[in-house]
Amino acid sequence: xxxxIVNAVTAVHPLELLLILVLKMIEVAIATxxxxxxxxxxxxxxxxLSFIEILLWTFVASRVIMGIAEAPIKGIxxxxxxxxxVYLGSRIESHIAMGRVLIQxxxxxxxxxxxxxxxxxxxxxxTTMEAQGRDSQKSVLMIFAKRKGKEEIxxxxxxxxxxxxxxxxxxTNLHGGTxxxxxxxxx
Numbered sequence: 680x681x682x683x684i685v686n687a688v689t690a691v692h693p694l695e696l697l698l699i700l701v702l703k704m705i706e707v708a709i710a711t712x713x714x715x716x717x718x719x720x721x722x723x724x725x726x727x728l729s730f731i732e733i734l735l736w737t738f739v740a741s742r743v744i745m746g747i748a749e750a751p752i753k754g755i756x757x758x759x760x761x762x763x764x765v766y767l768g769s770r771i772e773s774h775i776a777m778g779r780v781l782i783q784x785x786x787x788x789x790x791x792x793x794x795x796x797x798x799x800x801x802x803x804x805x806t807t808m809e810a811q812g813r814d815s816q817k818s819v820l821m822i823f824a825k826r827k828g829k830e831e832i833x834x835x836x837x838x839x840x841x842x843x844x845x846x847x848x849x850x851t852n853l854h855g856g857t858x859x860x861x862x863x864x865x866x
Contacts, residue, residue: 707760
């Protein structure tokens with residue numbers, strides 16, 4: 680049994696194992712990013728990534744499959760690469776933060792004018808509606824923005840009204856209306 684384990688681990692050069700791990704990580708990170716981009720409406724970018732993804736998959740998978748019986752460690756490294764790649768792909772996408780969001784904030788009536796003014800001063804288009812909460816009058820603020828600026832907007836709202844309820848939704852289609860810097864929001 681020990682001989683089998685030693686042979687399974689040492690049957691492959693460590694650089695080949697490292698190459699399998701790294702290339703699989705890159706391939707799956709690209710695949711994860713591609714899926715997210717396509718779901719957000721970035722079909723052209725997703726299509727371009729698919730070419731790189733399948734090219735890497737072809738070479739890495741064939742390298743693993745050809746020698747898996749003699750060196751099962753290849754399959755283990757391939758699996759680790761897959762797992763790490765999913766994580767990396769989602770982290771890369773959140774860092775790139777492509778697309779738009781609709782931020783809805785339910786704020787106290789007394790803070791709504793200050794929050795609206797502050798956000799508009801920073802260049803964000805804000806639509807307001809009056810609402811009735813359980814115990815008091817509220818205002819609902821709707822802000823369309825790039826995903827990359829989402830945290831700044833949320834931070835500003837929370838700074839001015841610590842009790843605000845904030846909801847964010849990804850936006851894939853937007854038609855009509857008046858939006859500040861429309862060209863900046865478009866894909």
